[in-house]
Amino acid sequence: MSQPVIVARDLVKRYGEFAAVDGISFEVAPGESFGLLGPNGAGKSTTMRMVGAVSTRTAGDLTILGLDPDRFGPEIRSQLGVVPQADNLDTELRVRENLLVYGRYFGLPRKLVAERADELLAFAQLEDKGKAKVDSLSGGMKRRLTIARALVNDPRVLLLDEPTTGLDPQARHILWDRLFRLKEQGTTLLLTTHYMDEAEQLCDRLVVVDKGTIMAEGTPAALIRRYSSREVLEMRFGSDRNADVAGRLAGIGDRLEVLPDRILVYSENGEAELERITGAGLHPITSLVRRSSLEDVFLRLTGRSLIE
Amino acid sequence: MSEVRRSRSAAEGDAYRDPSAMDAASDVTRAALAAGRNPRRWGAWYVAEHRFRVMRSYTGTVVVAGIGSPLLYLYALGVGLATIVDGSVGAEPVGGVSYLVFVAPALLASAAVTVAGEEFTYPIMLGYKWNPTFSGMHAAPIRPQQVADGVILSVAVRMLVNAVLFFALMLVFGAVPAATGFLAIASAVLTGLAFGAVLMAYTSTLEEDTGQLAMVMRFVVLPMTLFSGTFFPLTVFPIWLQPIGWISPLWHGTELARVFTYGYPEPIWLTVVHVAYLVAMFAVGWVWARRIAVRRLRK
Structure with missing residues (x-):
């Protein structure tokens, strides 16, 4: 096992009294795809900014590629590709120009940057948009252009902060496909997301973050095994009746979660539980049996759902 | 190292x-x-390259403003207004030269200040906030100080181009009697940068624009043009009003340009003061703008 590319130990970032990141430790190995999963305000973006060497830590140790970001910011950033949460493409420039100016920031020769720009436009499926204005692109295209821009220096580590937030399902799948390709080529990915399906799709390993601390760490499958059951039965009895019905479900399933709009029953066999419940004379308005997801892991760990 | x-x-x-x-x-x-x-080593230059490319998207404006506005002003003031000034008050109040020769170097300096007003206000708000390209540069290996340096460098180049065009038209109009006239190009750029760097630093401190920039234009840039000896000598004011001119970079830049273009008679120490004042103001603005860049980009 080669040396980790990112090592964070007891990382803390305070703004005044408020600790946005409160003692986070993790390591990312080369070629690994590592995720920070958590709700908005959990400290994911702050962590990303520290790893991206654009924000100084208040306490703790952090090395990226063996270097301390406080002293070697430009050196570290020369090896990173950054996809920020909000696109910051230059809307005064054309699509291809955005790649050209950005490549220069890494000190790369113009000719090389021009070649890369064409390759990356192809990779981002934007070949025929090179001369277009940035603002004429759809949200998904802008995101792909931002990813292309982040790859212009052939980075060792790609940092993706909420890569698909705000995109429609089709655009998300196109983006995931592109990220998969990078993963296959051995690029190390560090991404934040509050979408459990995204984390399951893209992450080899992840940490669940809430209120600036790590709640759990592992592969998506291991986390689900450890913190949830195989299946989940979701039932709606109507918002005024959920709490009432929940009182009569004692002994059903491994565990119950009563949410304002629905009741979740964690069990190895959801269908069997549903039969027992209807057998007892309770008839939900809607019911659904599904496999457990990271959402359930998060709910178990924090008592809250990810998207509130 | x-x-x-x-x-x-x-x-x-x-x-x-x-x-x-x-x-x-x-x-x-x-x-x-x-x-x-x-x-x-070259980060600031890469930032400037980026800015040049952005400026290229409004080349038309730069060229039209660069040629059109000197043409307009030189003609209207140096030829039109001059017929009245030269005819009625003579050359005495403006130091023994024609009004055209008197006003042209002032217009040159004030054109540089106008460029500063354009480039160090909204584009800075844009880069920090509205379309945060400065964060993008910093996410790449560029340091915050280099972002500030690069922006200043690019604007300096634009000012230089403008000043050269302006000066060429002054020559055409016959407004440059002295052989040292070309030095007015340098003094104009220095004037624009002295004011511009401070303006950039101020704009960088703004988290949002709720009309401050328009106020700066209206209550700083415009009065500065009126009270900097641009259209008439500062000495027509009573002595207690003249300090308005003394603190104005445009007054120092204008007087300096006059020394170069027609040998405006002033003691040498005053010429040195003009240069020193402008250099100092630029240095303060520059250092301040870099500091704020660090504060804003390295949160």
Whole structure:
């Protein structure tokens, strides 16, 4: 096992009294795809900014590629590709120009940057948009252009902060496909997301973050095994009746979660539980049996759902 | 440089402990240290390159403003208004030269200030906030100070181009009797940058624009033009009003330009004061703008 590319130990970032990141430790190995999963305000973006060497830590140790970001910011950033949460493409420039100016920031020769720009436009499926204005692109295209821009220096580590937030399902799948390709080529990915399906799709390993601390760490499958059951039965009895019905479900399933709009029953066999419940004379308005997801892991760990 | 060397030896120190595991890592570290060299040295220039490309998207404006506005002003004031001034009050109040010769160097200096007003206000708000390209540069290996440097560098080049065009038209109008006239190009750029760097620093402090920039235009730039000896000598004011001119970079820049274009008689120490004042103002603005860049980009 080669040396980790990112090592964070007891990382803390305070703004005044408020600790946005409160003692986070993790390591990312080369070629690994590592995720920070958590709700908005959990400290994911702050962590990303520290790893991206654009924000100084208040306490703790952090090395990226063996270097301390406080002293070697430009050196570290020369090896990173950054996809920020909000696109910051230059809307005064054309699509291809955005790649050209950005490549220069890494000190790369113009000719090389021009070649890369064409390759990356192809990779981002934007070949025929090179001369277009940035603002004429759809949200998904802008995101792909931002990813292309982040790859212009052939980075060792790609940092993706909420890569698909705000995109429609089709655009998300196109983006995931592109990220998969990078993963296959051995690029190390560090991404934040509050979408459990995204984390399951893209992450080899992840940490669940809430209120600036790590709640759990592992592969998506291991986390689900450890913190949830195989299946989940979701039932709606109507918002005024959920709490009432929940009182009569004692002994059903491994565990119950009563949410304002629905009741979740964690069990190895959801269908069997549903039969027992209807057998007892309770008839939900809607019911659904599904496999457990990271959402359930998060709910178990924090008592809250990810998207509130 | 010594920092770089120290860290490399630190990485190699680790490698010594566990050679098999650390070989790849120190390669990676070494690659990073090598790749950081160009951006550390040339980062500000890369930022300027970016700005030039953006400026290219409004080349039309730059050229039209660069040629059109001197033409307009030189003609209207230096030819039109001059017929009245020269005819009625004579050359005495403006130091023994024609009104055209008197007003042209002032217009040159004030054109540079106008460019500063354009480039160091909304584009700065844009870069920090509205379309945060400055954050994008910083996410790449560019340091915040280099962002500020690069922006100033690019605007300096635009000012230089404008001033050269303006000066060429002054020659055409016959407004430059002295052989040292070309130095007015440099003094105009210095004037624009002195005011501009402070303006940039101020704009950088704004978290949002709730009309401050329009106020600056209306209550700083415009009065400055009126009270800097641009259209008439500052000495027509009573002495207690003249300090308005003395603090104005435009007054210093205008007087300096006059010394160069027609040998405006003033003691040499005053000429030195003009240069020193402008250089000092630029230095203060520059240092301030860099500090705010660090504060805003390294949160």
